[in-house]
Amino acid sequence: GAGVSQSPRYKVAKRGQDVALRCDPISGHVSLFWYQQALGQGPEFLTYFQNEAQLDKSGLPSDRFFAERPEGSVSTLKIQRTQQEDSAVYLCASSLDGRSYEQYFGPGTRLTVT
C-alpha cells in the first residue's frame, strides 16, 4: 500500500509569507506526528494527533505554528509570517495507533525562508 506522502516536497517562501504543508498518512492510521528537522540535526517533535484530536502541541515553537487534522486523516501544518529560523525539513509520520512502536515517515517538506 501507499506510504506517508507529503506535499510540496520543496517550498520557498519569502519572510513574512504564510505557508501550508500537507501530510497524507497511511490509510487507517490513527496517530499522526509532525517533526521539524533543522539542517544537520535530528528531528524534533512538534505535535501529535490521535484521529482528529490534537493531544500534544508542546513542541510547536511559537504561536505562528498551527496544525490541524479535521477529519482524522489528512493533516496540515501551517506557519504564519514565516521567519528565517523556520527553514527546515518538516517530517510527518503516522502509526497504526498510539501503542504501535513503529512510526512510518513521509519524505518531508524542505522549507526555505528567504
Added chain:
Amino acid sequence: AQTVTQSQPEMSVQEAETVTLSCTYDTSESDYYLFWYKQPPSRQMILVIRQEAYKQQNATENRFSVNFQKAAKSFSLKISDSQLGDAAMYFCAYRSLNSGGSNYKLTFGKGTLLTVNP
C-alpha cells in the same frame, strides 16, 4: 527530559567490512524503546532496528545488530558486511513506554553520517 547523544558526526567503512555506530541516552525511566533509523538522501526515515528495554537479548535484523547496555545507557548499532546502499544518515531514537507521559513521541540524536567506500 530524555536526551540522546550520538558522539560520532561522521563514520566511514569499506564495503564488506563492519562498522559500529555509538549512541548513549539519559533517562530516569525503566520502560522504553530504543530505535535506529536510517535517513538516505531522499530524506525518508526508515526503521532499521528496535530494542525493548525490558529485553536483555540484543536485537538483530539480518546484517544489523545492536549492543544494548541498559546500566550504561548505551545502544550501539553494528552493521556487518557493509554495502554501498547502507550509506546514509543514521539516527538513534528513544521512546518512553511509561503511562501517563508523552509515551508516543520519539526523541532523536543528532545523527551519524555513514559513508561506505567501494
